[in-house]
Structure formats: C-alpha cells, structure tokens
Ligand SMILES: CSCCC(=O)C(=O)COP(=O)(O)O
C-alpha cells in the first residue's frame with residue numbers, strides 16, 4: 001500500500017535540504033534527510049538527488065526496515081542508518097546527514113571519537129546545561145556495506161553510557177537527529193560549528 005507523504009513532512013525535508021546546501025554541507029548530491037511518519041514509516045530522500053533542489057518527487061516512503069513502499073523508487077543508499085537511528089531512539093523524529101569540510105577533515109585524522117569540550121554551543125545538545133562539559137562524538141570507519149556499518153554503530157552505542165544525538169563517518173560525513181526537524185537542524189549547526197572550531201584550532 002502506498003500513502004502520500006504528509007505535506008508538513010515533505011516541506012520540512014525540502015526546506016532542510018536548502019538550509020544544508022546554504023551551509024555548504026551537501027556538495028554534489030551528498031547528504032540525505034528523513035522524517036519519521038506514523039506507523040514506523042519513514043519519509044526519506046531518494047538516492048542521487050541534489051539536496052538544494054528537493055521537491056515532493058525527490059522523496060519517498062520506506063518502512064521501518066528500509067523497504068520502499070514503491071519498489072521502483074531507490075531510497076537513499078544510507079537508508080538503513082536512518083532506520084537504525086529511529087529504531088534505537090524512539091524520540092527521534094528527523095535525521096540529517098551532511099558532508100562538511102570540517103567533519104570530513106577531522107574524522108580522517110581522528111581515532112574512534114572526537115571530544116568536544118568547553119564550547120557554549122554544547123548546550124544545543126540534550127543534557128548539557130553549561131559549556132563546562134564535554135561530548136564524545138563517535139567516529140566510525142566508513143563502509144559501503146551500510147547494513148554492516150549499522151551493526152558497528154549499534155555495537156558502539158551498546159557500550160556508551162551517554163549517546164550524543166550524532167556521529168561521524170570517517171572521511172564521509174556526519175549524522176545528527178532530533179525530535180523534530182528544527183531541533184535536528186539546530187543540533188547539526190551546533191555540531192558543525194564546534195567541529196569547525198576544532199579544525200581551526202588544530203591548524204593554528
Ligand atoms: C555523491 S555523495 C555519495 C553518497 C553519499 O554519501 C550520500 O550522502 C548521498 O547518497 P544518497 O544515496 O542518499 O543520495
């Protein structure tokens with residue numbers, strides 16, 4: 001059965017794609033965006049579309065396991081990472097993925113984590129009331145086998161006491177989520193701002 005994507009969900013994805021593009025975080029056709037719908041379904045960008053020029057035709061619906069409602073359409077190649085986030089975090093309502101210079105450069109040099117500490121913008125993440133704290137952003141080796149990569153992500157989450165609403169794929173990009181699209185966008189801007197600071201400090 002296929003059902004249309006509710007207009008608020010498609011509008012949120014289209015607007016978010018433009019915002020990520022304005023920031024320079026979705027070059028070429030990089031990035032993917034999704035919103036959780038009723039019944040475990042997910043509205044997500046189709047593979048290969050430029051995120052600055054999304055419209056309703058560039059979006060589609062998959063089930064909670066990433067299976068397309070319309071099998072003739074190809075969802076984002078990274079759909080299973082979105083589904084993994086929605087499965088693990090019932091409060092997640094929107095997921096964003098972008099390829100910034102900062103997340104790409106820093107993750108290529110990082111180990112298994114990037115520690116962000118002392119930034120006022122840490123307060124954009126849940127559970128941090130002041131700048132006087134730190135967040136461990138997991139870094140995963142990139143993998144073209146997305147199901148296998150999701151397995152690695154889940155195993156790591158299982159070993160973390162505090163899981164921040166984001167992670168980075170080495171040399172590839174960042175994933176961030178939130179209860180709604182506006183919050184996810186704010187968290188992504190906060191993460192990217194702090195990564196950019198981190199990068200500039202490392203070059204000073
Ligand atoms: C040209 S970017 C390479 C694929 C990628 O990393 C990405 O984020 C976009 O893939 P999609 O299938 O979602 O278009």
Ligand SMILES: [Zn+2]
Pocket residue numbers: 030031032078097099172173
């Ligand atoms: Zn990507």
